[in-house]
Amino acid sequence: MHVSFQIAADLNRAVTSAALQAGFDPAGFSAEIRTADPRHGDFQANGVLGYAKARKLNPRAVAEQLVAALAPSMEGLCDLSIAGPGFINFRLKPDVLLQWLGRYGTVEMLRSGASALHQGQRYVVDFSSPNTAKQLHVGHIRGMVIGEAICRMLAFCGASVVRDNHIGDWGTQFGKLIWGYKHLRNDEALATDPLEELERLYKAADAATKADPAVLEAARAELVKLQAGDRENLELWQRINAISSGAFTEIYRKLDIHFDHQLGESFYNDRLNPVYEELTRLGLAEISEGALVVFHPEHPRFKTQPFIIRKSDGAANYASTDLATMLYRTEHFQADAIVILTDARQSDHFEQLWLTTQKWFGMTQRRLPRFEHVSFGSILGEDGKAIKTRSGDPIRLKALLAEAEDRALTLVNEKSPELSEAERKDIAAAVGIGAVRYADLSQNRSSDYVFAWEKILSLEGNTAPYLLYAVARIHSIFRKQGIEGPTEALFANATPPETETELALARKLVGFASTLELTTQQLRPHFLCTYLYELAGAYSAFYAADKVLVDAEPVRARRLLLCARTLLVLESGLSLLGLRTLQRM
């Protein structure tokens, strides 16, 4: 039997057909293949337990029956054992590890192996999605880097991914912004730091409306004019959006973040009325205190706290545009899954949005895509409170990234003074930006985390510098051999892994496939981070225990193969996370 990229899937098929052979009831049995505790095996099948329990059978006896049926097809592939009450453990044979490592030797091979996971699935991923005319601050980074990583991973695993930046480019803030732009603008400041100036204008206009009711009235009038399609105000609105999106683009470029579409809230303006009408006609929406709302009687909170989909003054809100957005993504993009990233404070909104969409699409016989609100916690300062500058303002993302590069440059200058200045700067950019990014990705996104420069720039621990350094070190092994990179000829005579550390490393490498599955199922990049960190650890242990460049050709070949595949998986994994890797550091 040949193994595929996803060995867990091969085992699943084998166990399922063995269960049939052994006379199990196929409707009641599923193999439940999981990654195993490495002390016991590479994979385990847990399905016997539930199956036996439901039928009041002795699980151990059922497991033995299944193993007997399974044994012939596992010959040469795995060693089987039964543990505890009836778990079946699979230990891959060294030959199989060698076969897998030999086969998955390029990014293209890894990609084609992984593509079975989400093949034919279209995902619309809505991420970053900042509001116009506000500075990007550190809080915005999570949605950006997690979103980019999710897009890359899904695409790598075969999905067709539509990346949409759903900019908050419409709303009440424009009354004040336009009034401020007309009366308080400083053109010089607008040219040097446009976003800064827009933010100042907004704050100044806001203060003026509070101080003077006449200004408040004037700002309201500007908004009404804009909404009525006044030419001048529409032009100003466009100009403000263009300035703002130019500034966003600069940061996206720095962080290597890409979008296919930028359909902001305003894009949905003329798609809202049909939504109000349809939901009302279906009896889903009703007028309550002047607003159009949707109650969810089956929900403990939303039965009394409705989803407001049009405000009492008749204006659209966040919910209106999001309902229209769900429809557009389903119909226009033919989404199989819609993924929206925001911080966890918006959980109620998305729960209500999804409840409403399910009922609405159900009643109109529309195809219902899957929906995932990928939410995340906050970034905290070292004092455990929301991260702020010393003066109490939010930290600008631009400043944070600049500081990251500066700090990384100081480290590179110390460590590698022999490199040219251009090279040191290039390394510092990759390490600094990579460190900020990886610090975020390596945490379970549901939790808050503490941002600490020392920690994220450390060469030890689960950090970008540690992993980037591991990559550079493997490159240097090949360089020392006088070759720029690994070539397959080097491994032609490789024998199967043999020593304990070789075996542990090979098993870890094969585990890349299940890691991709888990990470893209749960849309949690930290699983991939943890895996890469453990892989680098297994590599270190191997490198410390087993000399690579020995005289015995087959041994050297298999050790070089392990080096080469570690390099490949580390580089591929880091690039899925959005990190740029380096040949030397």
Ligand code: ARG
């Ligand atoms: N602009 C929103 C904010 O800054 C995020 C938008 C997320 N996407 C969506 N379809 N609601 O909070």
